Amino acid sequence: MDGLRALPGVDRLLSGPAGRALADRHGRQAATDALRAALERARDAVRAGASVPDADALCADAGTRLDAATLPAQRPVLNLTGTVLHTNLGRALLAEAAIAAATQAMRAPVALEYDLATGRRGERDAAVARLICDLTGAEAATVVNNNAAAVLLALNTLAEGREGIVSRGELVEIGGAFRIPDIMARAGARLVEVGTTNRTHARDYRAAIGPATALVMKVHPSNYRIEGFTAAVPGDALAALARDAGVPMLHDLGSGTLVDMTRWGLPGEPTVARAVAEGADLVTFSGDKLLGGPQAGFVVGCADLIARIDRNPLKRALRLDKIRLAALEATLRLYRDPDRLAERLPTLRLLTRPRDEIAAQAARLVAPVAAMLPVYRVAVIDCASQIGSGALPVETLPSAGLALTGDGGDAPDRLAALLRALPLPVIGRIRDGALVLDLRCLAEDGDLLGALTRL
């Protein structure tokens, strides 16, 4: 076919201005491979009857694909799902102070395990442990990769080869395959279930405690509620019961929080300080849920138990790197000034955004967004945001957003796919036949409008 012969070769493409620009931008090897692939596609198209593309068109095709291939997999997205701590979108956004501290730790050597006063080896977790003890009233603390690791490490240290007692109402599964029975088994402990799904009494725990008992565990029902005819043993009563029996009590708070959220009009979530004051010997919680820091897991509590945990070889396998430790330390420092926390900690700032402010934003955005999506209908709606990440599963926060609808039952799915494919992907949620964009987490109007201009 004549058309095929009219196609330029790779070398000619690479020596032209567009080809040289491609090689400058992506490297000679990648540009060569991409041009070869573009020529292959052009050959198929010409065989199928298309006209012969010129050099610029071939280079443009290669360039588009190279650009797409070099987009980072972890690229920023606009979280308009209405879930503030969205596990699949990376949970907490870090405070500026934490970002600065992490960046500095990446760029320069830091005194990670080095005591600047003596010039001797120092403790990696010492600064963060001191801060978290101050903030929670705990005697000692240690920090690991995430809360799942904190629970695993605590159980393995205290209960390997022995029994851990948990209420049947608290055998939690949270997302990502974290299940209390499985973690217990992996920690080498035997799970002893007590009570029933809806009711567990102090006498159930007492009857189960025996010579093989290593601990009594309480787990925060992070993502569900048992309602109706229910009974559970509160933290303080369970701690007292464990103390009487001479066994430690482990309290997994899941999210936990360092401050009383009701101070900002938010639903109450148990604070770590309260769990410590109730008498739990060990309390575990996450760094990137309500606390608003990087992914991390804390174990706080009695000094002798924390010392045993720190000696467990698993601790070494689960420890934190300098980047996250730096971010965590900076995040915890913000808690020393609770009055300014809502300004400085993005998680709290987003959770406390007033509904009226979000509604005003929706009213500003409805017309320009509608103009950018001519085949769809756009309306302002009231909606309910979720906190997310297993904190306060039932409570929601009044919010506002935009509901996008179109013709055909698959319109919301099509629109969701279109917005996901943007250079700055916009992630909403489908509800009642509409794609809903909850604006709680939209910092600037321009972020959404800028993203949509690329439609």
Ligand SMILES: *Cc1c(COP(=O)(O)O)cnc(C)c1O
């Ligand atoms: C979230 C949660 C965990 C796991 O925490 P990660 O930091 O995600 O590992 C463990 N237990 C409970 C009760 C939780 O809610």
